[in-house]
Structures are given as C-alpha cells and as structure tokens.
Amino acid sequence: NDGGSMSTLLKRVKKLPKGFVWGAATAAYQVEGNTNLDGKGKIMWDDYLKNQGNFSPNPACDFYHRYPEDLKIAHNLGLNAIRISIAWTRIFPNGYVTDEPNEAGVKYYHRLFHECLKNNLVPYVTLHHFDSPKTLFDQGDWLNREMIDEFVKYADFCFQEFVEVDNWFTINELISLAMCQYIQGTFPPNKLFDVSDAIQAQHNELVAHAKVVNLFKAKGYKGRIGLIHVIQPVYPATNSEADRHAADLRDAFMNRFLLDGTLLGFYSDRTRHLIKEILVANNAELHILPEDLEILKQASKQNDMLGINYYQNQTVASYDGPSETYHNGNGKKGSSVFAFHGVGKDVRNPAIPTTDWDWNIYPEGLYDVLKRIAHDYPDYPVIYITENGMGAKEAWDSSKEYLDDNYRIDFIDQHLAAILKARNEGVNVQGYFLWSLQDQFSWSNGYNKRYGLIYVDFASQDRHLKRSALWFKALSKTMK
Numbered sequence: 001n002d003g004g005s006m007s008t009l010l011k012r013v014k015k016l017p018k019g020f021v022w023g024a025a026t027a028a029y030q031v032e033g034n035t036n037l038d039g040k041g042k043i044m045w046d047d048y049l050k051n052q053g054n055f056s057p058n059p060a061c062d063f064y065h066r067y068p069e070d071l072k073i074a075h076n077l078g079l080n081a082i083r084i085s086i087a088w089t090r091i092f093p094n095g096y097v098t099d100e101p102n103e104a105g106v107k108y109y110h111r112l113f114h115e116c117l118k119n120n121l122v123p124y125v126t127l128h129h130f131d132s133p134k135t136l137f138d139q140g141d142w143l144n145r146e147m148i149d150e151f152v153k154y155a156d157f158c159f160q161e162f163v164e165v166d167n168w169f170t171i172n173e174l175i176s177l178a179m180c181q182y183i184q185g186t187f188p189p190n191k192l193f194d195v196s197d198a199i200q201a202q203h204n205e206l207v208a209h210a211k212v213v214n215l216f217k218a219k220g221y222k223g224r225i226g227l228i229h230v231i232q233p234v235y236p237a238t239n240s241e242a243d244r245h246a247a248d249l250r251d252a253f254m255n256r257f258l259l260d261g262t263l264l265g266f267y268s269d270r271t272r273h274l275i276k277e278i279l280v281a282n283n284a285e286l287h288i289l290p291e292d293l294e295i296l297k298q299a300s301k302q303n304d305m306l307g308i309n310y311y312q313n314q315t316v317a318s319y320d321g322p323s324e325t326y327h328n329g330n331g332k333k334g335s336s337v338f339a340f341h342g343v344g345k346d347v348r349n350p351a352i353p354t355t356d357w358d359w360n361i362y363p364e365g366l367y368d369v370l371k372r373i374a375h376d377y378p379d380y381p382v383i384y385i386t387e388n389g390m391g392a393k394e395a396w397d398s399s400k401e402y403l404d405d406n407y408r409i410d411f412i413d414q415h416l417a418a419i420l421k422a423r424n425e426g427v428n429v430q431g432y433f434l435w436s437l438q439d440q441f442s443w444s445n446g447y448n449k450r451y452g453l454i455y456v457d458f459a460s461q462d463r464h465l466k467r468s469a470l471w472f473k474a475l476s477k478t479m480k
C-alpha cells in the first residue's frame with residue numbers, strides 16, 4: 001500500500017506552465033536492440049563492443065519491437081512528447097546515401113512516428129546520436145569532411161521522407177562525443193588526449209549542423225530545427241587566479257566554443273584566445289576553412305530551437321602535470337580521475353553530492369547555464385531541456401508495487417525548480433525531457449546504470465513502474 005507516501009510526494013508537485021513540453025528521451029542504439037535486423041548496417045560501436053566483450057547492445061530494451069507498449073505507458077504517464085533518434089544505418093546501411101534506402105528501416109520509423117502521434121506524443125527527432133555508420137567512421141568519422149556531405153544528404157532524405165516529424169535536432173552532444181572518442185578514450189576509436197582531433201571533430205560537426213540548417217531553411221521544409229549541447233558549467237576550485245583561469249579554459253573547451261559556433265556563428269576573440277592557449281599547451285592544431293565561417297554565420301540566425309542537456313557541473317583546479325584519466329564505468333564511487341594538461345584537473349567539492357559514477361548533483365548549475373545563455377547570447381532561440389536525469393543501481397523487487405526511487409524524484413524536482421526559476425526570470429525554456437523513458441543501454445557503463453521512469457528487466461523484457469513515474473504523471477496534470 002502506497003497511499004501514504006504517494007500523498008507526501010504529491011505535496012511537492014509544482015505547477016508546470018501551460019503548454020509545457022513534458023517528455024522523456026531515448027536514443028536509437030540505446031533502446032532499439034536488434035542491431036542486425038532488417039538490413040541495418042553496422043555503426044562505430046558494433047565490432048568494438050563485440051571485441052571488448054563487456055556488454056552487448058542487444059537486446060537493450062527491444063524498443064524496435066516493443067515501442068507500442070513503451071509509448072502507451074509514456075502516454076498513460078501524462079507525457080506529451082518524446083525524444084527519439086533515427087539510426088542512420090537502418091536507412092542507409094553503409095552510411096553512403098543512395099537512391100535506394102533500406103525500405104525496412106524507412107518503414108520502421110514511419111510506424112514508430114505514427115505510434116507516437118497516436119499516443120499524443122510529439123516526436124522530437126535527433127539525426128545523429130553517437131552512432132556514426134561504420135564505413136564513414138573507418139574513414140575518419142567527423143574528422144573527414146566527406147562525413148559532413150553524407151550527413152547533409154541523409155538529413156535531407158529524412159526531412160523529405162518523414163513528414164510526420166515537425167521537430168528536428170541534428171546532432172546530440174558534440175562535446176561528449178569528442179571527449180569520449182579523443183580525450184577519455186571511452187568511445188571508439190578510444191584515443192587519449194588527442195586535442196587536435198577533439199577540437200577539429202567539434203568544429204566539423206558544427207559545420208555539418210550549420211549546413212543542414214541552411215538546407216532545411218533554403219528548401220522550405222516545415223517544422224523546426226536545432227541542435228543539442230550538453231552544458232557542464234565549470235567553477236574554480238578556489239578563488240586563486242590560477243584556478244579561475246583553469247576554469248575559464250575548461251569552460252572554453254567544454255561549452256564556449258560550441259555555444260559561440262552555434263549561436264554567434266563565429267568564435268569570439270575571447271574564445272579563440274582561450275582555445276589557442278589549450279592548443280599550444282597540447283601541441284595541437286585546429287583547421288578552419290574560410291567558407292566554414294560563412295556557413296556558421298548563416299545558420300546561427302536560423303536555428304529554431306536549442307536543446308540543452310544538463311547532468312552536472314565541474315569543479316576545476318589549475319593543472320600543468322601530464323594528462324590522466326580513469327573512467328568510473330562500474331559505479332565504484334570515488335574512482336574517477338580526470339586531469340587535463342593545461343586545461344585543469346577535476347576536484348571534488350565536498351559540498352556537492354555525487355552519484356555512484358561520480359557525477360556531481362548540482363541543480364543550481366542548470367539555473368546558471370540557462371541564465372548564462374540568455375545573457376551571453378541574447379538572440380538565442382527557444383530552449384528545451386533535452387536531457388536531464390540520474391543514473392542509479394536498481395533492482396526490481398516483485399513484492400513491491402513500484403520501485404522506490406525517491407532520490408530520482410528529488411533529483412528531477414530540484415532541477416525542475418532551477419528551470420522554472422530561470423523561466424520566471426525570463427529565460428525562454430519551453431520543455432523538459434527526462435533521460436530516460438525506460439532503463440536502457442548506457443554507452444560505456446552497460447546495463448547497471450539505470451535512468452528510466454520505467455524499470456526494464458533486460459532478460460524477460462518485462463516493464464515495471466518506478467515511483468518517479470507516478471510523480472511524473474502527477475506533475476503532468478498540473479498543466480491543465
């Protein structure tokens with residue numbers, strides 16, 4: 001019997017603004033499973049995961065088949081939107097865009113979008129979520145400008161084909177991809193502290209995004225388009241000049257470079273200065289073609305929306321030693337190490353709690369991020385929080401009706417308060433997508449880092465509700 005605790009929970013319910021987009025997020029490779037089915041081509045992860053032998057992307061939550069069930073639950077929980085991504089290689093199996101798309105893949109996404117709409121869930125669709133086609137990945141991924149051209153063609157195909165979709169995001173989290181691929185070594189091709197590749201890939205992705213936006217507008221497609229950045233606000237460990245400068249450098253690397261490229265359409269003097277210092281410290285280079293800046297500039301005035309993913313802040317101290325990293329992928333609290341030569345070292349702020357994976361829990365950071373965007377980029381487009389959530393180790397107890405995840409309710413509640421505060425102060429935020437709808441495959445952590453409103457038993461594929469799901473539902477009702 002849950003009556004008592006539910007009523008306590010409901011007391012905390014805030015009122016959501018009318019018309020607020022209230023959703024949850026997913027990504028193709030993390031939910032669909034069935035990575036070899038119906039002609040799907042390989043992506044950058046398939047062989048890597050197989051060789052590594054730790055986790056398989058199959059069956060994940062078998063969303064490829066079970067989407068009707070999951071979308072129905074989402075609808076019943078009061079969600080009015082869902083974030084999903086298209087797997088490029090379901091449509092064009094070897095990445096190259098031809099006149100003969102894989103029919104089974106195209107049909108799958110039509111069925112999926114149709115089912116979303118049937119359940120009154122507005123689909124917000126990402127075109128690239130950490131899943132570059134293997135053939136293009138082997139040729140340099142985003143470091144190879146051929147990838148940009150293929151991405152533009154693939155995007156154009158999707159805009160023409162999937163007329164059911166009105167809200168498009170080009171690329172998910174450019175910095176996470178670059179950090180994991182070229183700095184921390186946790187995503188293929190698993191390089192460590194290759195600063196040239198990390199910055200170049202992000203610049204090239206900004207150009208790819210911009211080209212897609214320019215095409216979307218030039219061809220007059222209906223709907224809206226934007227991209228998604230994860231923003232991690234950086235705070236200095238102490239008030240010393242050295243720590244404050246390290247925080248500035250880290251912020252330029254993590255946030256400023258991408259926000260400038262997207263929202264200004266150029267890298268400001270201050271940003272270029274900071275990035276140059278990082279490049280020099282790490283013997284690295286960045287190549288920008290003159291036409292890139294034209295393309296960025298044009299797109300910067302045409303973004304319809306900006307997706308912000310927020311998980312955590314960083315506390316950084318000045319650091320000139322050798323670069324070093326250890327990824328806490330198994331939830332052993334306190335095991336992470338991240339020290340970046342010339343770009344600061346992560347330190348723990350004892351006042352800030354962390355998850356088992358050492359992710360800081362700092363809702364005020366989200367407020368700071370939103371205020372900063374509005375202040376530094378006054379022409380910003382409407383913002384959606386496209387991901388925010390908390391990973392935890394959880395196990396289903398069949399003697400209970402719901403899985404108790406009050407810590408997740410606290411997490412969402414506090415982050416929502418930060419959003420609504422920024423909104424009350426004039427920041428144009430119109431929606432929130434929880435990461436994630438259901439427990440799913442976590443890229444470099446496997447299956448024991450659970451984020452969902454819906455608990456998934458990965459062996460039986462049974463679904464169970466967590467208490468956060470009920471709370472989410474109660475919140476949805478406050479909009480009316």
Ligand code: BGP
Nearest residue numbers: 027172173176391442443444449
């Ligand atoms: C974001 C990604 C998601 C998701 C989430 C949680 O960076 O866009 O795909 O995985 O983070 O991260 P993780 O699974 O590493 O805990």
